[in-house]
Amino acid sequence: MLFSKAYVRKTKRGSVIKVLKEHYLRDDIYCGVPGCQRCPEHTTTLSAEPRQTTAVRSPHYIVPDTNILYHQIDVMEHAAFVDVIVLQTVLEELRHRSLPVYNRVRALTAEPARRFFVFCNEHHRETFVQREPEETPNDRNDRGKPFNRRRPIRRAVEWYSAHIDSKRAVVLITDDRANRAKAKDAGITALSLRQYVESLSGFPELVDMVAAVGGDDDDDMDASAADKKFVYPEHLSPTQISAGLKSGAFHQGVLNISAHNFLEGSSMIRVNNEEVIVQIIGRENLNRGVQGDVVALQILPKSEWRSGVSTVLEEEVVEKDDLEEPTTDAATVDKTLDKALQEPATEQELKPTARIVGIIKRNWRPFCGTIDASSVHAGSTSTQMQSVFFWALDKRIPKIRIRTRQAQSLLGKRIVVAIDAWTKNSRYPAGHYVRTLGEVGDRATETEVLLLEHDVPFAPFSPLVLSFLPEEGEAWVVRDDLHLANREDFRSWDVCSIDPPGCTDIDDALHARLLPNGNYSVGVHIADVSHFVKTDNAMDLEARRRGTTVYLVDKRIDMLPGLLGTNLCSLRSNVDRLAFSCLWEITPDAEVVSTRFTKSVIRSKASLTYDEAQARLDDPKMTDSVSMSIKALNMLAKKLRARRMAAGALTLASPEVRFRMENDSQDPVDVELKELKDTNALVEEFMLLANIYVARKIYECFPECSMLRRHPKPPATNFEDLGKALEPFGVKIDASTSRTLSDSLDAAVDPNDPYFNKLVRIMTTRCMMQAVYFCSGTLAEPDFWHYGLATDIYTHFTSPIRRYADLVVHRLLAASIGYDKTYSSELTDKAKVKEMSDVLNYRNRMAQQASRSSVELYTNLFFKGKTVVEEAYVIRILKNGCSLLIPKYGVESFVYAAPVPNQPPLLALHPTMNALTGAGPDGEVVIKLFDKVRVQVTVEEAGVAAAQRSKLVLRLVEPNVPGMCPVVETSTARPLGGAATTPARTTRPAKKPKRK
Structure with missing residues (x-):
């Protein structure tokens, strides 16, 4: 049976065309019910004996409408929901309303154990309902107009009820009261989601998970949910x-x-x-x-x-x-x-x-946090429904009011809550409980929380993803008969890698050798990940979704399966590996004579740490070929760096630390600042050079769709506060160009304080804009400028094991040099490259924040049970206190002007001086930006009633303001987990140095 529909539409050029759509209807589409006498036998995921409930006494399948899946996806993902029929109508509407929710539903339908069956009701002759003139899709799909009885969703349920045997039933789940009434008139069993979950035995938490979306079924919502005395302005339409x-x-x-x-x-x-x-x-x-x-x-x-x-x-x-x-x-x-x-x-x-x-x-997402203990009714039972407040760990999120029967059992637990609505007459948003993560303070729970809070995908790789790994597994080797076609063989060259200790995902290696003409052949060899990860397969899509490897203090969340990231792609020493090589001829004055790119096979002669490479640099007796290669690279790198600095490249700073951990308990026993050596700069310089030259090559070949990276110029207003703070030191900040800013930073020196210049650079970093990926066809060439590196074009090419953007650039470069003649059309689609860039920018930002949160978590663990006094610098003045940075630990925290809550402040803001003033034993105390002070550092424990994590507390010791620090002492307590003599190791989850 065929339906034809003709309509006209206007094109982008303004012309009008006629479109004819044909809709084919069939009567042999399988219903999915096992043992159906009216359908030919097919494989199905539905159970032959579905469950019964107190609300539906016969075995039954359920059919949710669109709004149930859209608003209540957290409930539908619960293991209690099985034997679900998802209609094609619902899926199509979901795809238009929310692609993330649509993808979550599709994931359920792809998991056989969940028994979600998709029925193509729009192509079945007996369930198709034609849309009436002027009827909205929602009217067609759900309620229907008064003169239309049979809408697609209800019509499909009605058909199922008549189609299957009488021993089994089909139940429509909808929160729309009018829709349920129409279903009842048609003889269909219809329930709200709340009614249905209340009838399920063994899953009491499901009632808490039902979202309060203001539907017709919310009559039992707490009447106090609205605050009649507080009304927000109405939002405009x-x-x-x-x-x-x-x-x-x-x-x-x-x-x-x-x-x-x-x-x-x-x-x-x-x-x-x-x-x-x-x-x-x-x-x-x-x-x-x-x-x-x-x-x-x-x-x-x-x-x-x-x-x-x-x-x-x-x-x-x-x-x-x-x-x-x-x-x-x-x-x-x-x-x-x-x-x-x-x-x-x-x-x-x-x-x-x-x-x-x-x-x-809206940017609403599930939030991690805890129940506010003071909002739980004393003496409440475990089954009593009550309204309580939820505090998100993210302090920027307001309190969320939820209704739960588990209030007592949720105290002291980290839980996940989602916002449902925020009406104008409610001071706080309303939400619902999603799930429990674990105990407050438990290290594994807190790590999971920070990953969830920063939207880091951390689930194990699925069997489908792993199926695209090489069949040989760890036994895979480079074979001359299979892998040398169109590749150059550099296995005899003196290539080596230089990385942090313990690094297993080695994605870059280098070489330098003297040519007969006195110039140098220099190469950057990057792991050829694109050989293993093909475009658009499941592994590629998962890597794209993750975007980047996330480095935490005690572990990392890989972008690629370990077999690739730490083995087959990793450029280990003394094994053959596939690479993508960027080769230059460079003069002794570090002038580039020529450049070329090629796929290659290499065999690294040494996998060195920064310290090991530095030892070769410093020892004149080390004259082997690898050591001489490193020395040549270092000589060239210094000249390249000097040229970059002269062009205006910035040298900024951040208070990065690393932890020394106990071998057994993994407790932090020491903190040390990261030290940069010549070998760090050596590697960085050639990675930057490779990224610049690759960017030029791909942009030359793909000017409309290259994935590049830019660093926007910061607005002058970003430096106003810093500039005012530096005026008393005779330092003027000029950020009109990166060169003028670089000169300003070089001049920011205090002869009495060697740390002053680094502190200024740290604060300057916070005035900068974020560097971002972008599609070349979406911006004019002047906007490609990378402010921090002072280069007209830049990209990321050198870390494809841990960054998806680099993998995209590898594919573009392979197409540019003619190696890949059948590259995906997605690479040349400007809209898709832009969309991909936006996603990668988000993933990169979240990964950075997750790393910082992990450092904060372990910093609190390190100071647990200790009280220490350390030097700190004032980096920000606020109305009721100041922010301080402790250089020794890289810790930043806040000192309140009123150390005791709800007590008069002991420090007051002096607005014209942008300083805090207070009364000291010897007269007025003035605290300004960049002042050096001494503070007491302790950790305030997060008890059962605490909403946040344990937090670092700073109290001012010097200058002395009576009352600011009641007790000053230095703890001699043993480090966490044992004596200070316990063998320790430095935990560094194989994090590569930043490549800007």
Whole structure:
């Protein structure tokens, strides 16, 4: 049976074409029910004997509607849900509404044990329903108009009920009351999701997991969920927002909540083709925006602009746990707080402020955290439903009100909660429980939490992904008869690798040898990962999804299966390996004479650590071929570096540390700053050179679709605070070009403090923009500029084992040199390369944040049970305290002006000096930026009632302000896990040096 539909549409060029769509209907599509007498036998995932419940007494299959899968996917992914029929109509609507949810459903249908069966109802003659004129897809799929009884979802369930034998039933699951009523009229069994899960025995947690989305079935929601005394401004409609964005009245931006203050936000917007950072201050102006939301902003009048001096504020300190309607006192606290945040400033200090008028795209995700113990009703039973507050570990996320029957058992546990809604008359968003992770403070649990919080995929590689590994496994070797075609053989060359100790994913090696003409042949050889990972297979798609290898203190989350990353692709010494080589002829003055690229086979002569390579450099007696190669490379690298510095490349800094761990317990027993040697710079210099020359090559061949990397110039406003702070030292920051900034940093020297220059460079790093991947066809050439490296073009080529962007560049380069003549069309699709770049930028950002969180976790473990006094530097002045950096440990934390909560502050902000002042024994104490102080460092434990992790607490010791540090002592407690003499090793999860 054939349906034909003709319509006209307008093309991008403005012409009108007629389109004819044909829709074929069949009557032999298998229903999926085992033992069906009306369908020919097929293999199916559904059970022949599905479960029964108290609500549905007969064995039954369930059919969820679109909204159930869209809003309640967390519940549907629970192991309790099996024997589910997913309609084609539902899948198609899901794909248009939310691709991530669609992919999660498809994953369920691909897992045989879950027994999710897809039924093609849109192509079955008896279940197809034609769309009426002027009928929306939602009307067609679910409710239907009064004169239409048989909508696709209900029609499919009705057909199933008549089609299968009477011993088994089919149940429609929908939260739409009108839809259930229509189903009942048609003789269909229909239940809400809450009704269904309450009838399931053995899964009490499912009731907590049902999302509160404001549907018709939410009659039993707590009446106190709405705060009648607090009302946010109404969000504008999408039409109003769109009109305002076009007219310039509104601006689009991504909301970033301050890590120090939940009532301060900011966003970067474009005003008159310039990027401007605006502040969003106060609960009303934030207007239910959540960290990461894409919002519509309206700039406030200049009379409401405020200074950039921030306040550290934690919500739990100032708010009551108002599960019922908030008291007048709570409302007064809000008004007082908002007013305090908006204190006026001088004309020079004013910065633009804005308010959120609407939400363009929500960034809600599952959040990890804990139940607020003070919100749990005393004496409540394990089965009593109650409203409690959830604190997310991310301090930028507001409290979330959830309803649960497990309140008592969830105390002291890390759990996952999702936001469902945030109505204008509710002070806090409403959400639902998803799952429990483990005990607060447990190291494995806390590590899983930080991976989830930063959206790091860490599940084991699936059997499908692993099926694309070489069949020989670890026995795979380079074979001349299979692998030398179109490759050059460099196995006789003196190639070596230089990496951190313990590194197993060696993706780069180098060589240098003197040519007869006095020049040098120099090569960077990179693991040929693209030989093993072919475009668009399951392994490639998984690597693309992960984006990058994530390095934690105690382990790493690999982008590729270990067989490749640490074995077959790793350029180990004394084994043949496939490589992609970048070769130069370079003069002794480090001038590049020629460049070429080739696929190759190499055999590394040595896998050296930085210390081992440095020893060869420093020892004049080491004259073997590998040592002489390293010395030549070092000589050339210094000249290349000098030329880069002269061009304006920046040398920045960060307080990176590494931990020494006990061999048995893996507890941290020491912290040390990372030391950079000449060999670090040697490797970095040639990796940079290879990345630049590869970028030029792929851009020459693929000017519209090359994956490149840029570092945008930072706005001058980013350096205002730093510039003011450096004025008393006679240092002027000029960031108009990277060269002027580099000169400014070189001049930032305090003869009395050798650490001063590094501190300035650390603070300058925080004024920079993030370097990002981009598609060459989406920007003009001047915007390709890499500000930090002072180069006109750049990409990532040298780390394909741990970065997917490098793998894409390898494929582009292979096509550029004619090695790959059948490359994927995806490489030349500008839209797809741009989309891929955006995903990789996100994954890279999340990986960096996860690494920092891991360091923070282990820093807290290191200081657990200790009290130490150390030197620190003031790096930021705020209204109620200052941020300090402890160089010895790379630790940054906050000292409050009021060390005891709710007590008068002992330090006060001096606005004109941008300093904190207080009373000392010998007169006034003044604390300014860059001042050196001494602080007491302790760890505040996270007990059962604590929402956050254990946190580092700093108290000011010197200068002496009475009351700032009641007790000053240095602990002599033994390190964690045993005596200080316990053998230890340095934990460094094989992290490569940064390649900028």
